[in-house]
Amino acid sequence: MRLSWPEIRARAAVFAKDWKDAHYEIGETQSFYNEFFAIFGVDRKRVAVYEKSVAKLSGTPGRIDLFWPGELLVEQKSRGHDLLGAKIQAMDYTHRLSDAEMPKRLLVCDFQTWMLTDLTTGEEVAFALRDLPKHIDKFGFILGRQTARFKDQDPVNIKAAELVGHLHDKLAASGYTGHKLEVFLTRIVFCLFADDTGIFEPKDILHDWLEGIADPASLGPQLNKLFEVLDTAEDARSTTLSDALRQFPYVNGHLFKEYFPPPDFDEGMRTALLNACRFDWTPISPAIFGSLFQSVMDAKERRAAGAHYTTEKNILKLIGPLFMDDLRAEFAAIRARRTGRQQALRAFHDKLASLTFFDPACGCGNFLVITYREIRQLELELLLELRSDGQLQLDASVLSRVDVDQFYGIEIGEFPARIAETALWMMDHLMNLALSTAFGGYYPRIPLKKAPTIRYGDALEVDWAEVLPPERCSFVLGNPPFVGQSYQSPKQREQMRELMNPKGATGTPLDYVGAWFLKAGAYVQGRTRISFVATNSITQGEQVALLWPVLFDRYGLEIAFAHRTFAWGSDARGKAHVHVVIIGLDRRDNARSSCRLFSYDDLDGDPIETVHRMISPYLFDASLLGNPHLVVQDVPKPINHLPEARMGTKPVVGDHYIFSAKERADFEAMEPGAARFFRPFIGSREFINGIDRFILHLEDASPNELANMPLVRERILQVRRMRSKSRKAATVRLADYPTRYEVSTVPTKxxxxxxxxxxxxxxxxxxxxxxxxxxxxxxxxxxxxxxxxxxxxxxxxxxxxxxxxxxxxxxxxxxxxxxxxxxxxxxxxxxxxxxxxxxxxxxxxxxxxxxxxxxxxxxxxxxxxxxxxxxxxxxxxxxxxxxxxxxxxxxxxxxxxxxxxxxxxxxxxxxxxxxxxxxxxx
Structure with missing residues (x-):
């Protein structure tokens, strides 16, 4: 039975009344806490023990009055006892506990006075027994109902990925692979999260159920039965269903719809699953969980787990200027109104419920998940503002209208696409818990009735309008893949050519990320805005002249805001080495009177914001230019009257004419006549670092000189053969002139x-x-x-x-x-x-x-x-x-x-x- 907060609060009031005279530690403690846990419908014996033996820091024996491993340690005293001393005594006990046993909270109590300390945050609350109903939500962790505080680089995120990765490896080694494995793991992770965060109540019922399945051979079929139960409404379930399975809620959401044979578990696989289940999933952020979870599918990538996930801080750099800053400014202006405030608040709520967000390279949903959280948080503030006016008449669960079906994505991998859906549902649940805390009720959206739209496919092949009609799209956003031109596959090069030059026969040396800008430019309509993270190469070098005239002229876009180059992403084990920009675009018809530019003195630091009339594609103020779209074109001759420059020698000889200092000395020892044909051969590395390198310069050697140097002649033969096998026609023609360089720059001064x-x-x-x-x-x-x-x-x-x-x-x-x-x-x-x-x-x-x-x-x-x-x-x-x-x-x-x-x-x-x-x- 799911208890609402009003029901729990009413039970707490009865408890406080019944125990108002309690005072004796030894005679009343156990009955006191048995009834306390019953407030939440939880049997104390299922989660906690009394009188756990533990050695104090001094080595003398002690006993913990009530102990819930990993969750709660209680030190109970008789009425009027010193609670500060009791807290010191409780902390003494924790020093001898294992990491797995270490509680997150301490409660010291003398029946009439309570002091609860959160050991992870340091937060402490003290109150009298008569006020327990007012503070009962502080014990929501008993049911898993708690709003977690997430940290970008919390090592627990990586630990969670490693635990699931261990289970993945064992399943895969057993032959359980492919689509079945991906869906199975997605379901398992959702259940692990649900068991610790209040989707499943009471807390840890999944863990207890799994512990009760001692035979590994029956675990797979039993898990399939659980998935079936989670996909079946309570009133449609078998009347003979076991009580252990009956307690699980109806989840729906298509997560458990598809049937396939379960894996055959052995003891090692069962242990891996139980280890993952014993782990506390409450601090796992749905925003980064997807990327970390995806990494478990590749053992090599898992070794650097977290190296590719996007930090929340960096996601906020994009969604802030794209929409959140405007929405918060609009909300602040409405709150400050003296007239028409109620109507404006409701109109603003209508606006929030109508917005749509589209990430056409969504991966595991990082951007969508953080966006959903921020919009839900703003909606919660709006609902509280309505309540402050005395206008909130309906149930908050009805008034909360922002939902996951406002979110759309495309992802080329099936597994991350499904993870993106799951992560959005996870964040939805956490925001419902925040709503519950704010309004004193309990508002889970279980069973799931709405779902995000995440299309599994190649975003450059899928028609975006089929995923979300452009007239309904509010914002296009995300972090498309970074693939330099030289690393693109033939298919990727063809996609780039089609987008850049559909009637042309040649490709373009544009980074792959540019394709998303081009496709978004062709897609957007009305007031839709675009923002992508991109490699900084599209704002410098030759790529500027390739990409930006198309965005400006063909698609009529303007830069609305930009973050200049900064370091992207990070992980708990070291900084990432990717330098990126963020570009925000408006359609020209909607271009604003000012543009925001964020610059970084420290690439890992915080930005400094400036405001300009227009921003150049090189990401600086273009207000003083007659043409703000100005790009620098590659020209063959100086237009500045500097003396002409030219490229150095391009020999195209492989390594056959090129020698280190030692190789040259060894060669001259065997071929003394070659000594006068060696020249220092200096490139960037040699020039900057003072390295000696040499090249045979044979262009002026006479035939008889060459005839008297057999080792040099062998090198000439090797160059001829190498060039004749080239795919370039010009190099093949050069094979007839093996003593010449392809480009010969031999200065005489x-x-x-x-x-x-x-x-x-x-x-x-x-x-x-x-x-x-x-x-x-x-x-x-x-x-x-x-x-x-x-x-x-x-x-x-x-x-x-x-x-x-x-x-x-x-x-x-x-x-x-x-x-x-x-x-x-x-x-x-x-x-x-x-x-x-x-x-x-x-x-x-x-x-x-x-x-x-x-x-x-x-x-x-x-x-x-x-x-x-x-x-x-x-x-x-x-x-x-x-x-x-x-x-x-x-x-x-x-x-x-x-x-x-x-x-x-x-x-x-x-x-x-x-x-x-x-x-x-x-």
Whole structure:
């Protein structure tokens, strides 16, 4: 029988009256607590024992008056006894208990005065026996009715995943695999959660039922019987059903509908299930439980359990500016009204109940679950506000109108799709418990009558309108998959091509996440808003010019808010290494008068918010630009009047001509004639870290010289064979010229070196000069005719700002490209660059003052010498003054200034800017 809180409260009042004169510890304690547990309809013998023997910290024996392992320890005293001393005595007992036995709560009591302490939170409540009815909800844990406090990185989440993972492994090893295993585990986890959180009442009836099935061979069929019971209404169940199964509620929700043969349990599998059941599931957050639970399906991924789940903090960064901030501001304005308040509150409730949320890459439902919790919490505050007006006449369970059927998703994996449904039901139950606590009733939504819509399928193949008609969609949100272009499967590349260029024959070097932006742009209608987490690559490098003109021009979208680059996700065992952005989009017809931009001084820290009229796709203020949609186009020649740069040598020789210092020495010992054909061969890694590498330069070798070097001839033969087997026609043609490089850059005078890749940790990309006979590799860019002023500009903070925002990234490292970064970098108009020469030389002199230090050493932010840092500071200030007299406050201000110069410089290449209509708004 499920007892409502009013019934429990009434029972508590009778209990308090019956025991108002109780005072004697030894004679009355056991009867007192037997009747106390009966308030909740729980037989004390089922959960707790009296007089448990335990050693005190001093080693002397002691006895716990009442002990419920893992839940409650009671120290009972006679009336008027010192309860503070009793609490110290109770705490003494806990030091000798095992982790599994450690209670979450202590109760010290002298019959008339009660003191309950929550050991996990430190919260303490004290009251008189006569006030027990007012505080009886504090003992909701006896039935599992408690609102848990979740922590993003709580290790219990990982422990739960590991326990279920152990059960998974044993089931899979027995041959129970595939769809059956996935559904079976989903049901088991729901039941484990239900047993500890009040869906099943009283608490632990599942555990007790499982403990009673001693024969492992009968456990599988018995579990199937339990699933059948959970899917059958109470009045439709067999009259001969056992009492043990009859006590389970009707759940419905299609979770237990499908039938398939159960697994054949052995003792090890039974033990694994019981271990998972003994675990306390109350602090497991439904928001991250899905991702953790999914990881149990892959033993390798489980070893880093939690590494991929999304923290609640980061989900809130998206849903806050997308809708929650607006909804809370609207609610606050209604609460402040003096007239029409009641009507406005009810209209706002209508709005909450009408909103729909669509995550087309929902995974295990993290975003949907947190969104549901936040909307339900806002609804609860609304209901309390209605009650404060004396207007709440109906039962709160009727008035609560936000439900899981407002949530939609698409997920490519069947298992996470089902987990997403289950996680939403779990959060629904927890929010119903919060509603129950607030209004003093008990409002479970069991049996489940409504369900979220989670479509199992490939979101780029499914018609989103079939999942949720676009005219009914309020918000599209989520965290689509991050797959770089080079890692995409042929199918993924074809999907990208179809979305980006449906009539074209070629694909696009766009990250896979861009596909969700494109499909969302084509899907949304009316006032629907979009927000996705994305790799920061779509806001820098060549991808900006590929993606954003389509979103702006084809689909008429505008950036409404954005989080600039920050570190995404985390786990209890170490920080994640993914750097992301969050982009929020409005349809242009709905564009607001201001846009919100969140920036991070510390990638792991909290953001600083600024407000702007428009935001650039590079995620900075675009208000000063004539064209706020401006993107930097890759150009083959400098449009800034810098000397031309070019790529280094691309040999296409495999390893046949390339040698380490030792390999070169060994080769020369066997082939002395080859010594004069070796040249230093320097790429980014070698240049920055001072590593020696060499290449055979045979282009000018005469036939008779080659004929006298058999080992070199063997290398030439290997290069010919390698090239002839290539899939590229141009490389096959080059096989006839094995002593030539595919791209030959062999400088005859000193040249400036720009590493193609450099660590994002460095305050400056390390550039500098090299001399012949060095041959630069294709992993550096070179400027043969560079002057000191060229070096000064390229090693300045101003140029680094341009590189950080415009250059692409390799992982998180800077990726320097000629056409996108060097050829487009705006120079200060009309400036005398020769003024920078002495400052540039001072930087070079400061480097030279540290012989033996590599550029990696010199530009490590932790190791950079003070004189070099000071020389760069003087150079930075001088370069900044060439651009404007007023100092720049930082990177973002510099790049905003540079963009205005770029717009003027590139004006002949650019289309006319769009006209953007804006509406008033937050």
């Amino acid at each position: 000193s040249f400036l070196v720009l590493p193609s890749v450099s660590s994002e940790r460095r305050p400056y990309a390390p550039i500098g000069w090299l001399e012949p006979p060095v041959i630069p590799s294709n992993l550096v860019q070179i400027v043969p005719d560079a002057e000191l002023s060229t070096f000064a500009l390229l090693t300045s903070a101003m140029h680094m700002s341009w590189l950080r925002h415009i250059g692409g990234r390799l992982k998180s490292d800077f990726r320097y490209t000629i056409g996108l970064v060097y050829n487009t970098f705006p120079l200060p108009p009309g400036a005398d660059l020769a003024k920078l020469d002495p400052l540039a030389q001072a930087v070079l002199d400061a480097r030279a003052a540290h012989p033996g230090a590599t550029l990696a050493d010199l530009y490590d932010p932790d190791l950079m010498p003070a004189d070099l840092r000071a020389a760069h500071g003087r150079l930075d200030r001088a370069v900044d003054r060439l651009y404007r007299a007023k100092p720049f406050s930082g990177d973002r201000e510099r790049v905003e200034h540079l963009f205005a110069l770029y717009e003027a410089m590139a004006a002949p290449l650019l289309p006319a800017p769009p006209r953007v209509r804006r509406r008033a708004g937050r």
